[in-house]
Amino acid sequence: MSDIINDLKWRYATKKFDVSKKIDASNFELIKESLRLVPSSYGLQPLKYIIVESKDIREKLVAASYGQSQVKDASHLIVICAANQVGDQEVNQHIENIAITRDHKVDQIKGYGDFMKSTIAQMTDQQKKTWNSKQAYIALGQLLHTCASMRIDATPMEGFDPIAYSQILQISDDYSPILLCPIGYRDQDDETQHLKKVRKSQEHIFEKK
């Protein structure tokens, strides 16, 4: 059990990756499957993950990432994107997926779909976009935990130019890049790995009722 805490203490926002070390295919498949299983509001999964392996493209992305070299040096770069919109179409697709997966008739779960649609219809376009982008943070939380459990290093990043990313990666107009997560293996020269983890005490963050 306390392996979990050891794993979470082991992880840190890696500053320097070992460029010679690649995540092997089976481990990377496990990470992808973890991302696929990420929970989301109503199960709508409004996310897309762009896996950038091309070194040429990643060279170009460094400038769009305020020079943060992890973007090119890590084994893989994961760009978590969220849909700009959500509405009846996405709910219908989800209802269809539920019906197929669970061998229901679409009519049996139409009421559930209508409930989702009416809730979503009350949101402004901006609220829908924000709601979708929040789901990217659930994915990040799960991804960092999965990586830590596998002793794979990761660097969560919010700081980058989303417009430049959209252009360089030719992201469809339906999605926006929300978070970056280069993953791979820390360089042994990365001094930040030896720094003590900084966290508030439990007294600061927990309240009991």
Added chain:
Amino acid sequence: MSDIINDLKWRYATKKFDVSKKIDASNFELIKESLRLVPSSYGLQPLKYIIVESKDIREKLVAASYGQSQVKDASHLIVICAANQVGDQEVNQHIENIAITRDHKVDQIKGYGDFMKSTIAQMTDQQKKTWNSKQAYIALGQLLHTCASMRIDATPMEGFDPIAYSQILQISDDYSPILLCPIGYRDQDDETQHLKKVRKSQEHIFEKK
């Protein structure tokens, strides 16, 4: 390794908890420590976790949760709250915590603090609030993963009345409740545990570059 995928497949949004089963103290401490270790933007940790054990209070919260009984039936209810504001004061506190933890002088890391302050100063009040609330979703992602690895059930919830929650739990004006997560053990009569997990295929959510 593939334990991770088994754990993530095992979890589901629990509809009915076994009211007789409590998470034992040492396991709950582990969950708290996982929450304390949750990463956040700039490491600012703009979150507070309210742990509601009182059955009286939880009875009152059911009505503020659209009747979802997990709120009272689970072993523990975790309410993830985010700070409404973030600015110089929070950065100063963080810088001080870094200095104490890593045995630096505050002056040595002042530049890092100034960088954070100037970035945050560019946000509107609403953007700061949204940014903080996104960190709650990282916590949720990590929490659900930790619980799944411990075979503890959980129900992530966005649907509740935040104003009623703030009143009933007497949450300080500085924080807003963002997400609920009742945790405990599934009731063996909860039929939803037998339903197949619904997820998009890898082809739908991954793109390679």
